Amino acid sequence: MLRDAAEGTTVADYSWPEPDRRGQIGRGPARLDGAVKSTGFARYPSDRNPPGLLAAKILTCPHAHARVVRIDTAAAEAIPGVRVVQVIQGEGSEIQWAGDEVAAVAAETDDIARDALRAIQVEYEVLPHFVTEEHRERAPVAEPGSERTDGDPDAAFASAHRTVEQTLGMPQMAHMCLEPHGQVASWDGDELEVHASTQAVSTLAGQFASELGIPATQVRIRTEYMGGGFGSKFSPDRWGIVGAELAREAGAPVKLFLDRDQEVSVAGSRPSAFARVRVAADEQGRLVAWDSDSWGSGGLPGAGQTPLPYVFSRLPNRRLRHTSVPTNLAGARAWRAPNHPQACFLTMASLDDLANELDLDPIEFLDRNLEFTGRADVYREELGIAAGMAGWKERWQPRKRSRDSALQRGLGVSIHTWGGRGHASNCDVTVHADGAVEARIGSQDIGTGTRTIVAQVLAETFGLELPQVRVSLGDNRFPQSGPSGGSSTVGGVSASTRRAAQDALREVLARVAPELGAAPEELAAAGGRVFVEGEPSRSMSWTEAASRIGGAPVSAQGRNPGPGRLISSGVGGVQIAEVEVDMETGVVHVERMIAVQDCGLIVNRRLAESQVHGGLIMGVGYALFEEWIPDPVTGRLLNADMEFYKLAGLLDVGSLEVHMMTGPGYDERGVIGLGEPPVISPGAAISNAVANAIGVRVPYLPLTPDRVLDALAGRGGIA
Amino acid sequence: MSDEAKGSGFSRRSFLRGGAAGALSGGLAAGLLPEDAAAAAAPKDVDGVPTVGPGPVEVELEVNGVVRRLEAEPRVTLLDALRDHLDTTGPKRVCDRGACGACTVLEDGHPIYACSRLLIESAGRSITTVEGLGSPDAMHEVQQAFVENDAQQCGYCTPGFVVAAAALLARNPRPGEREIEAGLGGNFCRCGTYMGILGVVGAPGHAAGRSGGDHGG
Ligand code: FES
Ligand code: FES
Numbered sequence: 001m002l003r004d005a006a007e008g009t010t011v012a013d014y015s016w017p018e019p020d021r022r023g024q025i026g027r028g029p030a031r032l033d034g035a036v037k038s039t040g041f042a043r044y045p046s047d048r049n050p051p052g053l054l055a056a057k058i059l060t061c062p063h064a065h066a067r068v069v070r071i072d073t074a075a076a077e078a079i080p081g082v083r084v085v086q087v088i089q090g091e092g093s094e095i096q097w098a099g100d101e102v103a104a105v106a107a108e109t110d111d112i113a114r115d116a117l118r119a120i121q122v123e124y125e126v127l128p129h130f131v132t133e134e135h136r137e138r139a140p141v142a143e144p145g146s147e148r149t150d151g152d153p154d155a156a157f158a159s160a161h162r163t164v165e166q167t168l169g170m171p172q173m174a175h176m177c178l179e180p181h182g183q184v185a186s187w188d189g190d191e192l193e194v195h196a197s198t199q200a201v202s203t204l205a206g207q208f209a210s211e212l213g214i215p216a217t218q219v220r221i222r223t224e225y226m227g228g229g230f231g232s233k234f235s236p237d238r239w240g241i242v243g244a245e246l247a248r249e250a251g252a253p254v255k256l257f258l259d260r261d262q263e264v265s266v267a268g269s270r271p272s273a274f275a276r277v278r279v280a281a282d283e284q285g286r287l288v289a290w291d292s293d294s295w296g297s298g299g300l301p302g303a304g305q306t307p308l309p310y311v312f313s314r315l316p317n318r319r320l321r322h323t324s325v326p327t328n329l330a331g332a333r334a335w336r337a338p339n340h341p342q343a344c345f346l347t348m349a350s351l352d353d354l355a356n357e358l359d360l361d362p363i364e365f366l367d368r369n370l371e372f373t374g375r376a377d378v379y380r381e382e383l384g385i386a387a388g389m390a391g392w393k394e395r396w397q398p399r400k401r402s403r404d405s406a407l408q409r410g411l412g413v414s415i416h417t418w419g420g421r422g423h424a425s426n427c428d429v430t431v432h433a434d435g436a437v438e439a440r441i442g443s444q445d446i447g448t449g450t451r452t453i454v455a456q457v458l459a460e461t462f463g464l465e466l467p468q469v470r471v472s473l474g475d476n477r478f479p480q481s482g483p484s485g486g487s488s489t490v491g492g493v494s495a496s497t498r499r500a501a502q503d504a505l506r507e508v509l510a511r512v513a514p515e516l517g518a519a520p521e522e523l524a525a526a527g528g529r530v531f532v533e534g535e536p537s538r539s540m541s542w543t544e545a546a547s548r549i550g551g552a553p554v555s556a557q558g559r560n561p562g563p564g565r566l567i568s569s570g571v572g573g574v575q576i577a578e579v580e581v582d583m584e585t586g587v588v589h590v591e592r593m594i595a596v597q598d599c600g601l602i603v604n605r606r607l608a609e610s611q612v613h614g615g616l617i618m619g620v621g622y623a624l625f626e627e628w629i630p631d632p633v634t635g636r637l638l639n640a641d642m643e644f645y646k647l648a649g650l651l652d653v654g655s656l657e658v659h660m661m662t663g664p665g666y667d668e669r670g671v672i673g674l675g676e677p678p679v680i681s682p683g684a685a686i687s688n689a690v691a692n693a694i695g696v697r698v699p700y701l702p703l704t705p706d707r708v709l710d711a712l713a714g715r716g717g718i719a
Numbered sequence: 720m721s722d723e724a725k726g727s728g729f730s731r732r733s734f735l736r737g738g739a740a741g742a743l744s745g746g747l748a749a750g751l752l753p754e755d756a757a758a759a760a761a762p763k764d765v766d767g768v769p770t771v772g773p774g775p776v777e778v779e780l781e782v783n784g785v786v787r788r789l790e791a792e793p794r795v796t797l798l799d800a801l802r803d804h805l806d807t808t809g810p811k812r813v814c815d816r817g818a819c820g821a822c823t824v825l826e827d828g829h830p831i832y833a834c835s836r837l838l839i840e841s842a843g844r845s846i847t848t849v850e851g852l853g854s855p856d857a858m859h860e861v862q863q864a865f866v867e868n869d870a871q872q873c874g875y876c877t878p879g880f881v882v883a884a885a886a887l888l889a890r891n892p893r894p895g896e897r898e899i900e901a902g903l904g905g906n907f908c909r910c911g912t913y914m915g916i917l918g919v920v921g922a923p924g925h926a927a928g929r930s931g932g933d934h935g936g
Contacts, residue, residue, distance in 0.1 A: 030866050030867060030869065031866075031869060031871075033874070034865065034866035034869070034871060035855040035858060035862070035866055036855050037865075037871045037874030037877050038849075038858065038862040038863075038865040038866055038870075038871060038874075038877055038881055039809070039849060039850060039852070039853055039854055039855050039858060039859075039862050039881075040808070040809020040810070040848060040849035040850045040877075040878040040881075041809075041850065041854065041855055042874055043808065044808075044811075044875065046808075046811075046812075047802070047808035049802075049803070049806050049808070055803070109792075109795075109803065110799060110803065111792060111794060111795065111799075176909055177875075177909060178811070178813045178819070178821060178873070178875040178876055178907075178908075178909050179811070179813075179873070179875045180813075225873075225874060226873065227811070227873045227874070227875030228872075228873040228875060228909050228910060230909075259815065260813065260814050260815060260816075446873060447871075447872035447873030447874065447910050448872065449872075606869050607869070609869075610869045610872060610912070610914075610915065613911055613912070613913070613914045613915075614872060614910050614911030614912070615911065616911065617908075617911030617913055618909075618911055641814065641816070641818065642813070642814040642816075642818035642819045642907065643814075643816075643818045647907045647908075647909060648913075649904055649907060649913075650899065650900070650903050650904065650906070650913045650916060650917065651896065651899065651900055651904070653913055656914055
């Protein structure tokens with residue numbers, strides 16, 4: 001226990017156990033919900049079928065820009081089995097993107113609801129649209145942002161040894177959550193219960209309440225499982241509010257989940273990013289200046305400046321200009337590591353080309369410039385490890401200029417950073433007299449393993465095994481915990497749980513201390529027993545100890561932020577890609593990805609590796625396959641589906657090798673989030689590997705065969 | 720159309736009356752046309768073509784070992800029937816058009832996309848969903864392997880992958896890359912669980928396999 005001088009009270013010492021005393025932390029137990037997920041017994045929000053359930057569907061606007069002139073729902077209302085028809089955007093509404101919601105129907109079955117949508121007559125006045133922001137010169141509205149200059153880039157460029165300049169870019173892409181956005185809403189009087197596919201269990205109720213005009217105390221949110229969010233599921237969305245309204249009007253529960261075309265078109269995309277980049281180095285291969293004129297779009301809201309130059313943010317001479325280009329497409333949402341994959345690609349591809357101009361090995365070039373980053377030591381250590389894993393020294397060769405063979409291999413490298421500090425979180429831990437231990441926390445497990453992490457922290461603290469503890473989450477009646485975004489969950493929940501658990505344990509120890517003839521702070525819990533430190537014979541089983549607490553359970557609430565060094569933020573990572581390119585067809589295959597990643601103290605090694613694998617695989621997806629393809633003529637997406645919007649498949653991803661930085665220098669930093677970092681570098685690393693393989697830069701992601709062949713033919717720049 | 724489907728020989732209707740045991744013998748032609756199944760639902764003759772619907776028809780099929788009877792419009796897909804009518808929600812609706820594999824179920828032992836099959840096409844058939852392979856307390860070895868290989872994150876693609884992997888491994892306990900591509904290439908995961916899944920099917924270089932690996936460290 002420590003004395004808090006300011007308060008004059010005793011505050012507890014909250015910390016993680018020393019490495020040799022860890023029972024759970026750092027191990028790799030299987031995720032607790034693996035069995036229910038693998039057997040299909042897990043009930044996702046979209047799986048709920050309460051009695052009397054109605055199915056709801058949404059009529060969307062087929063035009064990218066239009067005004068609703070007339071809408072007639074009479075025929076739809078007359079269809080047997082149709083219960084409610086609601087106009088969402090009525091006559092006079094101006095619609096700004098194809099796929100925006102115009103009307104909704106609740107009916108007895110999905111098929112009847114679809115019949116009703118077809119029966120709704122809408123007359124539109126079609127207005128001009130713009131959906132192809134890579135041609136920013138054609139944009140009807142473009143908002144030049146502020147220009148910012150640091151140092152003297154002009155002088156630095158003038159005296160530089162080597163300069164490269166080119167235009168690079170990557171288009172908008174979709175979140176493509178497999179469980180679409182949506183919810184089952186049901187009313188009991190004026191109490192609303194929503195089973196929502198959300199990343200934000202604790203914050204949704206207030207948003208539903210204000211839209212629906214009821215107190216937030218009357219809104220219950222439940223999310224036991226959910227099928228992926230990646231940054232796109234933080235709000236109730238219009239379809240959430242409409243679903244609740246339909247349920248209220250119909251007097252029956254309503255299930256409303258988006259169809260796949262809506263999901264792809266309106267329920268989440270990552271902004272595009274394009275830039276004319278100029279970057280220069282001196283004779284020693286040290287960066288001297290950066291100049292970028294960037295633009296991008298996240299649909300109607302446009303898109304802000306990405307953090308350029310990425311990672312090398314201490315580069316002294318630089319000029320940044322940015323133009324936000326609004327389009328008639330649905331607004332972008334936070335996509336796993338917002339802005340970072342784009343900034344990483346624009347920067348690391350430029351630096352890779354500069355290294356090539358300098359005749360330098362790109363790893364050597366990065367290494368010479370690490371003092372411009374915030375984590376030089378970490379990157380240096382990671383670059384060494386990654387290079388070793390890749391056999392870089394023996395296998396890397398300068399860019400190939402010959403086409404001696406139809407299949408060319410190449411290696412590419414990229415580095416990235418992220419914050420990942422734990423969010424605000426509260427957790428209740430209860431110890432029952434039978435020894436059962438439970439944590440209740442208003443968080444959500446979006447697939448990262450939050451449930452398992454909380455259980456491990458509980459078991460660690462009480463010296464128990466995982467089956468002896470219980471975790472309840474996914475309910476806004478539990479203590480509020482932050483939304484799962486920005487890799488903030490693992491830090492938030494592990495810290496709040498640890499504090500609550502340590503407090504509850506101390507309470508139990510205080511009750512049994514007299515019996516063991518020791519002071520409470522001399523006691524410890526491990527291996528299912530409570531014992532006097534250093535004298536394991538003076539002990540009792542956990543069950544015995546818990547039985548001494550009497551009738552009322554012991555319970556404690558832990559918070560984050562709070563005292564003690566449990567979490568931290570700021571990580572660095574290095575990735576190396578190895579590709580094979582077919583020079584005749586332009587097809588790129590990723591042979592191998594190496595990820596070296598720091599994330600502080602790892603709670604579950606297996607889940608951590610799975611997060612990195614997931615990031616790499618999503619990265620291969622956006623590097624090679626994924627893009628929104630808007631049709632300039634109709635303004636609609638040409639690939640709002642899963643046939644032509646390609647996700648990486650099982651055998652597209654090559655072999656993935658992960659090295660997590662652990663041990664001294666890393667562990668003592670505490671827990672740091674890991675969801676975002678590994679998805680940042682793949683686009684850059686793979687693009688660099690392709691340039692290394694074929695001798696020229698393909699300036700655009702994804703690296704589709706046509707773009708590769710264009711680059712080989714000396715065509716295909718952007719602007 | 721085969722003779723048996725027309726009602727001569729092995730009659731679909733008599734089969735249905737007699738229970739589902741025959742379905743498991745695999746004696747029926749795969750890929751029956753909707754008209755065939757209509758025998759179960761009092762077909763009308765329209766221009767000499769037996770026709771059901773558009774109103775609801777009665778259909779009987781076996782789901783996870785239990786004979787289920789339901790009334791549904793002929794346009795209802797097997798997937799919607801399972802999920803919405805029979806509350807069998809393991810199979811997921813993701814693309815709803817045969818492009819993702821999340822709805823994969825076994826029909827008479829063969830993996831199919833339930834979103835791309837009409838319920839009436841599956842009349843009289845035996846359907847096994849992921850729930851029918853095992854339960855959390857008594858997992859199928861493939862399900863166990865999914866847990867041990869951490870082959871699920873959000874888990875929404877998992878039911879389809881489990882069924883497809885079980886079918887693949889039943890056909891070929893040691894599939895090579897080509898067989899894996901053929902068996903699982905129609906399933907997609909957004910969270911990126913492919914390393915675990917390759918471990919489940921014992922792909923070369925993906926260690927754990929079905930015996931699982933101690934990752935306890
Ligand atoms: S839902 Fe059936 S294949 Fe996608
Ligand atoms: S585990 Fe989330 S989609 Fe596969």
